[in-house]
Amino acid sequence: MAELTKYLLDESEIPKQWYNIAADLPEPPKPPLHPATGEPVGPEDLAPLFPMALIQQEVATERWIEIPEPVREAYRLWRPTPLYRAHRLEAALQTPAHIYYKYEGVSPTGSHKPNTAIAQAYYNKLEGVQRLTTETGAGQWGSALSFSCNYFGLECKVYMVKVSYQQKPYRRVMMQTWGATVIPSPSDQTNAGRQILQQDPDSPGSLGIAISEAVEEAATHPEAKYSLGSVLNHVLLHQTVIGLEAELQMEMAGETPDVVIGCFGGGSNFAGLAFPFVRHKLQGRRQTRIVAVEPTACPTLTRGKYAYDFGDTVGMTPLMPMHTLGHTFVPGRIHAGGLRYHGAAPLVSLLVNQGVIEAEAYSQVECFEAGVLFARAEGIIPAPESTHAVKSAIVHALRCKESGKARGDPLQPFRSRALRHERLRRVLRRKAGGLDAERRGARAEPRGDLWFSAGELAVLGRGGFPFLLCRLRQERLRG
Numbered sequence: 001m002a003e004l005t006k007y008l009l010d011e012s013e014i015p016k017q018w019y020n021i022a023a024d025l026p027e028p029p030k031p032p033l034h035p036a037t038g039e040p041v042g043p044e045d046l047a048p049l050f051p052m053a054l055i056q057q058e059v060a061t062e063r064w065i066e067i068p069e070p071v072r073e074a075y076r077l078w079r080p081t082p083l084y085r086a087h088r089l090e091a092a093l094q095t096p097a098h099i100y101y102k103y104e105g106v107s108p109t110g111s112h113k114p115n116t117a118i119a120q121a122y123y124n125k126l127e128g129v130q131r132l133t134t135e136t137g138a139g140q141w142g143s144a145l146s147f148s149c150n151y152f153g154l155e156c157k158v159y160m161v162k163v164s165y166q167q168k169p170y171r172r173v174m175m176q177t178w179g180a181t182v183i184p185s186p187s188d189q190t191n192a193g194r195q196i197l198q199q200d201p202d203s204p205g206s207l208g209i210a211i212s213e214a215v216e217e218a219a220t221h222p223e224a225k226y227s228l229g230s231v232l233n234h235v236l237l238h239q240t241v242i243g244l245e246a247e248l249q250m251e252m253a254g255e256t257p258d259v260v261i262g263c264f265g266g267g268s269n270f271a272g273l274a275f276p277f278v279r280h281k282l283q284g285r286r287q288t289r290i291v292a293v294e295p296t297a298c299p300t301l302t303r304g305k306y307a308y309d310f311g312d313t314v315g316m317t318p319l320m321p322m323h324t325l326g327h328t329f330v331p332g333r334i335h336a337g338g339l340r341y342h343g344a345a346p347l348v349s350l351l352v353n354q355g356v357i358e359a360e361a362y363s364q365v366e367c368f369e370a371g372v373l374f375a376r377a378e379g380i381i382p383a384p385e386s387t388h389a390v391k392s393a394i395v396h397a398l399r400c401k402e403s404g405k406a407r408g409d410p411l412q413p414f415r416s417r418a419l420r421h422e423r424l425r426r427v428l429r430r431k432a433g434g435l436d437a438e439r440r441g442a443r444a445e446p447r448g449d450l451w452f453s454a455g456e457l458a459v460l461g462r463g464g465f466p467f468l469l470c471r472l473r474q475e476r477l478r479g
């Protein structure tokens with residue numbers, strides 16, 4: 001029998017519990033600190049922003065947390081998601097590696113983000129909240145929260161990073177279709193936005209700035225609360241449905257992953273896939289390599305400092321222990337808007353610091369090249385964020401090949417496609433001259449005139465299969 005391409009689970013196999021990695025950490029995470037007192041924040045400090053159920057999840061230490069039935073009911077709209085074996089990519093690369101990807105793009109909004117948006121909207125609804133405010137970078141998180149607020153009958157207001165608002169108008173239309181109000185950030189609707197605009201009227205915006213605006217609005221309106229699409233412990237917790245399903249699917253495939261890879265913005269899709277696999281590593285049962293992949297334009301894990309910093313630009317959130325480029329850092333205008341965040345999830349930062357998780361960074365051009373290659377092999381056009389995971393998976397798969405018998409030119413496998421690929425490479429390099437500067441330092445900004453098909457990749461690409469699992473048939477990875 002031919003090997004399967006899709007590993008599918010039944011609806012009854014949607015996880016009944018989320019996995020909480022706090023139970024398995026070698027040391028307890030450091031607490032967030034109150035910016036005024038420097039003391040650990042308590043539930044009452046967070047209550048203006050979040051419902052109590054989510055505050056409790058933020059500090060929970062039990063390993064498994066029940067998924068409420070109405071949340072599982074909503075998950076049934078798109079979960080379980082398929083695990084694909086990337087047969088055609090493997091063939092194109094002529095690699096002995098087995099490459100799998102967990103495809104979250106089948107969700108109503110096209111990414112992993114509804115896994116937590118639905119849960120957050122549910123808990124807010126239960127506690128009588130009428131309206132949620134949030135930020136969005138690429139528009140994926142804003143779409144997910146708009147969809148989820150509509151599902152549970154809440155109003156939704158989204159501050160969308162201005163450069164993404166301009167680059168991705170279709171995302172704005174999606175949010176409006178689900179009934180949300182969408183404001184380009186920085187805006188003149190909040191003190192935070194006005195302050196930024198005064199300093200830089202042409203500010204492209206950033207996730208940090210948009211968070212300041214959304215937090216301010218929630219904190220000053222009693223009927224509203226704030227919802228964050230990444231970074232926080234409870235968000236990563238909700239996303240673990242991805243990895244828990246993937247574990248079952250890898251069992252179906254009769255394989256165990258050697259490398260688990262996810263793109264990294266604030267850390268939610270990465271942790272969602274990786275944490276269930278990290279648990280076996282922490283419990284000493286497996287030696288899996290766990291790799292978070294970020295843009296060189298915003299190299300938080302690879303070049304940031306591990307320190308207490310604000311989650312937003314203006315300095316309204318608690319101080320969190322995390323890898324950070326500094327809360328005033330505004331990344332270049334790369335298309336992967338969801339990866340333009342100065343900070344990182346404290347849980348992921350801790351594990352990077354302890355050497356349990358590795359981090360890699362790639363430039364926009366290399367990621368788009370990998371994304372085009374993936375689209376031509378597998379058919380699915382990835383979101384710019386997801387292309388970072390694709391790039392890393394290709395690098396690891398080719399390295400695996402080099403460590404085996406099939407040495408040689410890493411582009412050799414693409415010979416049949418090589419001309420088109422090389423042409424694309426040349427056009428991207430020429431048209432995106434500014435991108436060379438990006439390689440020299442995080443602050444350099446690429447120009448916005450990418451070749452049109454790369455631009456389309458940014459507009460049309462499906463998000464939410466940011467996850468690739470590699471298994472190596474004969475060789476273990478080196479280096």
Ligand SMILES: Cc1ncc(COP(=O)(O)O)c(C=O)c1O
Nearest residue numbers: 140230265266267268269338463
């Ligand atoms: C498709 C996609 N992938 C990844 C991310 C990065 O966020 P996170 O690191 O929380 O998964 C985003 C954020 O908007 C996104 O839209």
